[in-house]
Amino acid sequence: MTPGTRDLLSARQLHVTFPGRGGRPDAKGVDGVDLDVESGEILALVGESGCGKTTLARSLLGLEKPSGGEVSYDGSSLAYDTRSLRSYRRRVQLVMQDPSGALNPRHSVYESVAEGLRIHRVVDAKRTAGEQVTETELVSRALSQAGLRPPERFFLNYPHELSGGQRQRVVIAGALAVEPEVIVADEPVSSLDASIRGEILALLLKLRDELGLSVLVVTHDLGLAWNIADRIAVMYLGRIVEVGTTEEVLSSPRHPYTRALLSVVPEIDQIEPIVLHGETPDPTRMPSGCRFHPRCPALLDGTAAEAGIEADCTSRQLPVLTAGGDHRAACWLPGRL
Amino acid sequence: MALLEIDDLRVTYRASSGDMPAVRGVTLSVATGETVGIAGESGCGKSTLASTVLRLQPKNAEVGGTVLLDGQDVQTMRWGHLRAMRWNDAAIVFQGALHSLNPVQRIGDQIAEPIRLHDASVSKAQAAARVGELLEQVGLPSARAAAYPHQLSGGQKQRIMIALALACRPRLIVADEPTTALDVMVQAQVLDLLTDLVHDLGLGLLLISHDLSVLGTTCDRVLVMYAGRVVEEGPADRLFDHPLHPYGGALAAAFPRVGDPVARFAPIGLPGDPPDPRDLPPGCAFHPRCALGTDICTRTDPALEPLGIDRQVACLHADEGRDMKLLLAQRVAQRSQERLAQRAEATS
Numbered sequence: 151m152t153p154g155t156r157d158l159l160s161a162r163q164l165h166v167t168f169p170g171r172g173g174r175p176d177a178k179g180v181d182g183v184d185l186d187v188e189s190g191e192i193l194a195l196v197g198e199s200g201c202g203k204t205t206l207a208r209s210l211l212g213l214e215k216p217s218g219g220e221v222s223y224d225g226s227s228l229a230y231d232t233r234s235l236r237s238y239r240r241r242v243q244l245v246m247q248d249p250s251g252a253l254n255p256r257h258s259v260y261e262s263v264a265e266g267l268r269i270h271r272v273v274d275a276k277r278t279a280g281e282q283v284t285e286t287e288l289v290s291r292a293l294s295q296a297g298l299r300p301p302e303r304f305f306l307n308y309p310h311e312l313s314g315g316q317r318q319r320v321v322i323a324g325a326l327a328v329e330p331e332v333i334v335a336d337e338p339v340s341s342l343d344a345s346i347r348g349e350i351l352a353l354l355l356k357l358r359d360e361l362g363l364s365v366l367v368v369t370h371d372l373g374l375a376w377n378i379a380d381r382i383a384v385m386y387l388g389r390i391v392e393v394g395t396t397e398e399v400l401s402s403p404r405h406p407y408t409r410a411l412l413s414v415v416p417e418i419d420q421i422e423p424i425v426l427h428g429e430t431p432d433p434t435r436m437p438s439g440c441r442f443h444p445r446c447p448a449l450l451d452g453t454a455a456e457a458g459i460e461a462d463c464t465s466r467q468l469p470v471l472t473a474g475g476d477h478r479a480a481c482w483l484p485g486r487l
Numbered sequence: 488m489a490l491l492e493i494d495d496l497r498v499t500y501r502a503s504s505g506d507m508p509a510v511r512g513v514t515l516s517v518a519t520g521e522t523v524g525i526a527g528e529s530g531c532g533k534s535t536l537a538s539t540v541l542r543l544q545p546k547n548a549e550v551g552g553t554v555l556l557d558g559q560d561v562q563t564m565r566w567g568h569l570r571a572m573r574w575n576d577a578a579i580v581f582q583g584a585l586h587s588l589n590p591v592q593r594i595g596d597q598i599a600e601p602i603r604l605h606d607a608s609v610s611k612a613q614a615a616a617r618v619g620e621l622l623e624q625v626g627l628p629s630a631r632a633a634a635y636p637h638q639l640s641g642g643q644k645q646r647i648m649i650a651l652a653l654a655c656r657p658r659l660i661v662a663d664e665p666t667t668a669l670d671v672m673v674q675a676q677v678l679d680l681l682t683d684l685v686h687d688l689g690l691g692l693l694l695i696s697h698d699l700s701v702l703g704t705t706c707d708r709v710l711v712m713y714a715g716r717v718v719e720e721g722p723a724d725r726l727f728d729h730p731l732h733p734y735g736g737a738l739a740a741a742f743p744r745v746g747d748p749v750a751r752f753a754p755i756g757l758p759g760d761p762p763d764p765r766d767l768p769p770g771c772a773f774h775p776r777c778a779l780g781t782d783i784c785t786r787t788d789p790a791l792e793p794l795g796i797d798r799q800v801a802c803l804h805a806d807e808g809r810d811m812k813l814l815l816a817q818r819v820a821q822r823s824q825e826r827l828a829q830r831a832e833a834t835s
Contacts, residue, residue, distance in 0.1 A: 198670050198671070198672050198673075199640075199641065199670045199673075200640075313760040313761075314529065315760065316760070343528035343529055343697050344528065344697045344698060344699065344737075344738050344741035344742065345528050345737055345738065345741060345756065345757035345761075346528075346756065346757070347741050347754070347756060348737075348740070348741050348754040348755045348756025348757070349754075349756030349757070349758065350756070351754035351756070352754050352756055355752060355754070359829065370670040370671050371671070372671070372745050373700075373742050373743050373744075373745055376743055376745045376746070376747075376750060376751065377743055377750060377751075377752070377753070377754040378752065378754060396751075400745050400746060401746055410672070411671060411672065412745065414671050414672055414674070414675035415671065415700075415745055416698075416700040416701050416703065416704045416742070423675060425672070425675050425676055425679060426672055427676075
């Protein structure tokens with residue numbers, strides 16, 4: 151398996167707009183995004199709550215129909231009829247944030263994992279292809295790939311009988327059972343204890359190495375990205391504002407927003423913390439110019455004025471960062487774009 | 488005399504399915520102007536411990552040892568006295584605070600309620616003025632008093648919960664996972680706020696979290712709990728940078744330092760699950776998950792012993808004062824090196 155040779159899942163000029171109700175303006179959840187997930191890579195999509203990262207992930211999964219632009223998979227653009235979506239979802243699977251909420255409390259582990267197999271008629275498809283398998287074998291295999299061994303021991307357990315880490319492994323096994331090529335994991339460890347966190351992250355790395363899976367991890371946790379991601383895309387208010395390899399983005403961040411995010415990670419004490427005031431602004435009222443300018447530390451401390459770009463920051467629209475290529479940031483400061 | 492003194496606290500939940508010891512002998516104190524952290528995973532007894540500070544533990548909990556708040560025994564005092572001490576002397580910000588606001592009541596009224604209940608002489612107008620003052624203290628405009636909870640973001644709701652805890656000017660605040668549901672930037676804002684309040688109002692703060700990196704940057708001292716006991720105690724920054732107990736090491740390593748080459752492609756986890764309190768392993772309760780466990784660990788239960796001037800640790804293998812985080816990292820580093828080599832080979 152050779153990583154990074156092929157763009158598996160791509161977004162081009164993607165827009166997702168939610169219509170405003172009662173005369174309110176539309177909310178632009180995703181406002182022009184170009185992004186590639188390459189085969190065999192782990193890409194971390196990071197940003198604050200409300201920045202649109204979950205909406206972007208949902209539209210990549212085909213759960214949200216874009217209002218503009220397109221999602222393409224393996225070179226062909228995604229169609230939104232039931233049939234195509236069904237076959238698409240077998241290839242791109244979602245692992246949800248909260249394992250306790252994602253599992254049906256009245257389904258045993260076996261049933262939870264087998265559900266996807268039944269929906270996608272995986273056993274029939276394999277038999278037609280001449281492979282003699284049973285559902286039980288596939289469920290066992292998925293559970294042991296997810297690190298629940300021996301798998302038979304867990305078949306008849308219900309979610310309440312499992313620990314948080316085991317539940318998350320069952321959710322991952324459910325996704326693995328249908329043999330996807332891409333896994334989208336939305337905050338896979340944020341609801342787990344510190345001690346279990348590392349184990350689940352190690353599992354994602356192992357799946358990539360052993361099965362060649364691509365993983366898109368949606369998270370606000372930069373430590374997680376440093377632990378497992380090959381590349382990072384930083385999102386702010388519907389746009390990707392910085393993209394590059396994990397080393398580039400986290401060791402020499404170019405966007406003032408990425409710098410601020412990094413400075414508040416509790417373990418980093420070398421940098422003076424830049425605590426941004428206020429929360430993510432409102433996606434129904436996009437600021438003019440650079441969308442980060444109302445909170446931008448570079449504009450506040452005069453760095454922007456020194457570079458003579460203040461007017462650009464407040465009034466000139468930035469281009470959408472194109473996918474692929476080097477380390478870039480959507481910022482008017484010299485040398486950042 | 489410290490603000491809060493807990494001595495050899497034991498809490499056992501009585502149930503028909505058997506007794507469950509949740510806290511098994513914890514001693515700690517919090518002084519005025521001091522922030523003390525408790526770290527540990529779910530089920531280690533940290534929230535049970537917090538509930539005993541104001542005698543909020545469920546009825547089936549049997550409490551041993553003493554909890555002294557301002558020198559008075561909380562667990563044995565008369566009900567009326569206890570009721571007067573709640574809110575006035577100590578207040579708790581509970582875990583999942585984001586869901587504990589009443590959705591159909593304006594937040595100003597919710598903050599005014601304890602103020603007027605605890606001091607009948609306060610008029611409505613005086614209470615409203617105090618609410619405005621509290622909101623500004625936690626960094627919100629006083630006009631937000633008219634808002635309903637659904638109009639606020641997660642970070643704002645957490646600020647409201649802190650304003651509520653401050654309502655009756657307590658001297659001690661217990662905060663149980665106050666930033667767990669928040670994202671990094673908002674977490675930094677809330678932690679800054681708590682630190683400023685401790686400093687400005689001279690509060691004592693008992694901060695509970697599973698995230699040792701959060702405690703490491705905000706607390707003066709930290710205690711690490713495992714299976715109802717304190718396994719390690721020490722100054723917060725040193726404990727986070729140089730943990731002496733293998734469990735403290737695992738917690739510290741769970742949140743890697745961004746930029747640390749050792750942690751790249753090498754997340755450190757702790758195998759296994761926390762033990763069932765009804766059926767604790769013999770010897771050291773941590774030995775089944777411990778990377779350093781030897782034969783003696785299965786037989787001897789180590790006591791919390793001083794190590795150096797200001798550290799305490801309960802581990803039979805801690806005597807050399809080794810940095811457990813580093814030790815764990817080295818074990819995983821080899822795995823990581825192999826993985827990187829493999830990837831380099833695959834790419835070329």
